[in-house]
Amino acid sequence: xxxxxxxxxxxxxxxxxxxxxxxxxxxxxxxxxxxxxxxxxxxxxxxxxxxxxxxxxxxxxxxxxxxxxxxxxxxxxxxxxxxxxxxxxxxxxxxxxxxxxxxxxxxxxxxxxxxxxxxxxxxxxxxxxxxxxxxxxxxxxxxxxxxxxxxxxxxxxxxxxxxxxxxxxxxxxxxxxxxxxxxxxxxxxxxxxxxxxxxxxxxxxxxxxxxxxxxxxxxxxxxxxxxxxxxxxxxxxxxxxxxxxxxxxxxxxxxxxxxxxxxxxxxxxxxxxxxxxxxxxxxxxxxxxxxxxxxxxxxxxxxxxxxxxxxxxxxxxxxxxxx
Amino acid sequence: xxxxxxxxxxxxxxxxxxxxxxxxxxxxxxxxxxxxxxxxxxxxxxxxxxxxxxxxxxxxxxxxxxxxxxxxxxxxxxxxxxxxxxxxxxxxxxxxxxxxxxxxxxxxxxxxxxxxxxxxxxxxxxxxxxxxxxxxxxxxxxxxxxxxxxxxxxxxxxxxxxxxxxxxxxxxxxxxxxxxxxxxxxxxxxxxxxxxxxxxxxxxxxxxxxxxxxxxxxxxxxxxxxxxxxxxxxxxxxxxxxxxxxxxxxxxxxxxxxxx
Ligand SMILES: Cc1cc2nc3c(=O)[nH]c(=O)nc-3n(C[C@H](O)[C@H](O)[C@H](O)COP(=O)(O)OP(=O)(O)OC[C@H]3O[C@@H](n4cnc5c(N)ncnc54)[C@H](O)[C@@H]3O)c2cc1C
Ligand SMILES: Nc1ncnc2c1ncn2[C@@H]1O[C@H](COP(=O)(O)O)[C@@H](O)[C@H]1O
Numbered sequence: 001x002x003x004x005x006x007x008x009x010x011x012x013x014x015x016x017x018x019x020x021x022x023x024x025x026x027x028x029x030x031x032x033x034x035x036x037x038x039x040x041x042x043x044x045x046x047x048x049x050x051x052x053x054x055x056x057x058x059x060x061x062x063x064x065x066x067x068x069x070x071x072x073x074x075x076x077x078x079x080x081x082x083x084x085x086x087x088x089x090x091x092x093x094x095x096x097x098x099x100x101x102x103x104x105x106x107x108x109x110x111x112x113x114x115x116x117x118x119x120x121x122x123x124x125x126x127x128x129x130x131x132x133x134x135x136x137x138x139x140x141x142x143x144x145x146x147x148x149x150x151x152x153x154x155x156x157x158x159x160x161x162x163x164x165x166x167x168x169x170x171x172x173x174x175x176x177x178x179x180x181x182x183x184x185x186x187x188x189x190x191x192x193x194x195x196x197x198x199x200x201x202x203x204x205x206x207x208x209x210x211x212x213x214x215x216x217x218x219x220x221x222x223x224x225x226x227x228x229x230x231x232x233x234x235x236x237x238x239x240x241x242x243x244x245x246x247x248x249x250x251x252x253x254x255x256x257x258x259x260x261x262x263x264x265x266x267x268x269x270x271x272x273x274x275x276x277x278x279x280x281x282x283x284x285x286x287x288x289x290x291x292x293x294x295x296x297x298x299x300x301x302x303x304x305x306x307x308x309x310x311x312x313x314x315x316x317x318x319x320x321x322x323x
Numbered sequence: 324x325x326x327x328x329x330x331x332x333x334x335x336x337x338x339x340x341x342x343x344x345x346x347x348x349x350x351x352x353x354x355x356x357x358x359x360x361x362x363x364x365x366x367x368x369x370x371x372x373x374x375x376x377x378x379x380x381x382x383x384x385x386x387x388x389x390x391x392x393x394x395x396x397x398x399x400x401x402x403x404x405x406x407x408x409x410x411x412x413x414x415x416x417x418x419x420x421x422x423x424x425x426x427x428x429x430x431x432x433x434x435x436x437x438x439x440x441x442x443x444x445x446x447x448x449x450x451x452x453x454x455x456x457x458x459x460x461x462x463x464x465x466x467x468x469x470x471x472x473x474x475x476x477x478x479x480x481x482x483x484x485x486x487x488x489x490x491x492x493x494x495x496x497x498x499x500x501x502x503x504x505x506x507x508x509x510x511x512x513x514x515x516x517x518x519x520x521x522x523x524x525x526x527x528x529x530x531x532x533x534x535x536x537x538x539x540x541x542x543x544x545x546x547x548x549x550x551x552x553x554x555x556x557x558x559x560x561x562x563x564x565x566x567x568x569x570x571x572x573x574x575x576x577x578x579x580x581x582x583x
Contacts, residue, residue, distance in 0.1 A: 008560065038386065072489065074463065074464070075463070098484065099467065099481070099482070099483045099484065099489070100449055101467070102442075102454075102466045102467065103454065103465065103466045105451075105454075105462075106419070106450075106451040106452075106453070106454035106455045106458070107454050107455070107457070107458045107464070109420065109422060109451070110423060110454070110455035110456075110459055111458055112457035113420070114420075114544060115419075115420060115544025115545040116420070116449070116451045116455075116545075117544070117545055118420060118448075118449050118450055118451055119448065119449075125381050129464060131548070132327070132545070135448065135553075136446065136447060136448060136550060137340060137349070137445075137446055137448070138445065138448060139553075140340055141340075141342065141349075141550050141551060141552060141553070142550075142551055142552075142553045142554075143547050143548075143549060143550045143551070144547070144548040144549045145545045145546065145547060145548065146546050146548045147544060147545055147546065148543065148544055148545070148546060149544045152544065152545075170324055180519065182463075183348050183462065183463025183493060183494045184463045184464075184465060184490060184491055184492065184493050184494075184497075185491065185492040185498065186489070186490075186495075187478070187490035187491060187492055187526070188489075188490045189483070189487060189488070189490070190480070190487065190488040190489075190490065191486070191487050191488075192486035192487065192488070193578070203582075204582060210477075211337075229577070229582065235324070237503065237504070238360075240504060241503045241504030242504075242507075243507065247486070253484060253485075254482055254485070254486065255486065256482070257485070261580060261582060262577065262580060262582055263369070266531070282580075283576075283580055284559075285573060286559060289340075291561070292552060296558055296559045296561070297553070297555070297556055297559075298556050298557060298559075299558075299559035300560065300576075301559055301560050301561075301562060301572075301576055302558075302559035302560065302561045302562065303561070303562050303569050303573070304561060305566065305569065308355075310566055310569065312565065313566055313570045314570050314573055314574070317570045317571065317573075317574045318577070318583070321455075321574050321578070321583050322583060
């Protein structure tokens with residue numbers, strides 16, 4: 001039996017939370033299938049992170065400390081992963097479903113002629129098999145995925161399980177990586193400039209989705225409700241992609257993460273990337289014509305109906321109630 | 324310059340989806356399909372390069388059944404020059420690695436200078452095929468591009484979490500996966516649609532590509548054992564009644580929150 005290799009990520013010198021979640025999954029399946037848990041940490045000046053991970057469940061932690069890894073670089077990171085796979089004899093390789101995971105996991109899988117189960121929210125052991133659980137169709141359906149071969153690569157959704165908390169003693173092993181010529185070059189990281197609207201400060205947010213249909217409809221249907229409630233207007237990504245509203249209105253993993261007292265989602269399906277941006281709201285009302293829309297799972301109150309009927313009437317009723 | 328764009332046909336965003344009888348995929352009869360939204364941005368990025376350099380050739384490639392012809396025609400109508408359609412039941416049930424192997428065989432025959440794929444498919448949400456294809460071709464890749472500039476080398480802004488961007492430079496040939504919102508996708512003009520009728524769609528089988536037995540359901544490294552509607556958790560309290568009744572109840576809830 002091979003081992004399980006956790007590809008950890010360092011952010012601002014520390015092992016990120018999502019990597020400890022990977023450790024939780026790795027220890028769960030490692031315990032049930034007799035696989036040792038090992039980890040890879042890569043970057044420059046990462047010894048503190050590697051040390052911490054080795055004491056908090058990461059097992060033998062391979063530390064690839066190299067100037068070529070100072071910033072994320074596909075070839076350098078891939079070289080480190082290859083070295084760690086060789087050193088660990090891993091047949092299960094876990095990454096987080098993060099920008100690094102998106103870039104690296106399919107490359108690892110294809111290079112090993114292995115399968116990839118991406119963005120999984122769980123993994124269970126059944127007999128000697130690992131069964132992975134992931135969503136399809138933007139959250140509309142769940143699935144059970146069964147691997148037919150080893151090695152395998154999986155990426156796990158951040159937040160899908162609790163970070164590993166137990167104290168388990170491992171050790172740090174330095175891993176030397178030879179990075180040759182690279183096909184990609186890191187230039188810089190940019191942070192989006194702060195804009196006029198700050199949704200994170202709003203007490204009430206009324207958001208509309210793709211089905212609102214046009215910038216005019218946003219002004220005619222969504223904005224009046226936001227105004228009546230004295231709140232702000234928000235949107236899902238397709239709205240911003242289409243240019244109906246500027247980016248600062250976008251709620252979600254690639255937009256704003258908000259937690260107002262009231263969030264009203266109008267015609268938003270509830271894809272995970274939207275949910276992570278608003279599920280911490282104190283109270284959520286969802287209006288959607290599809291009774292099976294995933295948004296209803298995080299909402300407190302739901303209306304199965306046409307937003308073009310419900311929202312204008314709600315706006316009038318709020319105005320009347322406010323007098 | 325030759326540019327290859329990988330296009331998947333997926334159920335239309337407004338299609339009503341149900342699990343099929345076997346419980347392993349959706350039932351595909353009588354639903355509308357469209358070009359995967361992410362791939363529309365990929366195609367647009369390629370067409371913008373062709374706008375700048377008319378000598379460029381844009382080749383769109385899709386694996387899928389007969390219905391895919393319509394999406395390929397749309398892509399040709401938007402301005403792509405040629406299409407390759409891998410139409411073979413032997414490709415059905417491929418996992419992302421199988422899909423990438425098929426696309427790699429096509430790419431090897433085409434030798435493109437640039438390859439675009441969508442970041443992920445709107446049905447499978449795997450976000451795997453593009454980088455796998457690049458790996459099989461031995462070329463560099465980057466994912467979730469929200470901008471693309473080619474000036475000798477390729478410079479891409481890729482999306483990170485929380486609105487941050489990473490600027491990456493790539494040597495060519497390379498593969499870039501595109502995120503939605505990267506560009507505003509053009510429509511096929513009437514003239515484009517007429518011209519598309521004369522553009523070639525090259526139909527290929529898995530055997531033509533030398534991949535018999537290496538792709539499809541039998542070769543998949545992961546099998547979808549079951550596709551199902553997620554179990555309902557606590558979920559929302561669904562308000563019932565006429566629109567007026569429901570609105571009345573909503574106002575009551577908002578009052579209870581002390582927000583009116
Ligand atoms: C890396 C990455 C990052 C992303 N970041 C974000 C992000 O930050 N924010 C974000 O929102 N998305 C993000 N997405 C996109 C996300 O996956 C979804 O595609 C998106 O959230 C869907 O938006 P939507 O709900 O408006 O549209 P759809 O999913 O198309 O849903 C439309 C909904 O409207 C309903 N509907 C239709 N007509 C009506 C009507 N008349 N009345 C009531 N309901 C109606 C339908 O039943 C459906 O549920 C990201 C994706 C990726 C891959
Ligand atoms: N059947 C297919 N035909 C052509 N391209 C595909 C196919 N499946 C996936 N792709 C490409 O790979 C991208 C990512 O898909 P996926 O890995 O399935 O999420 C898509 O956006 C397409 O560009």
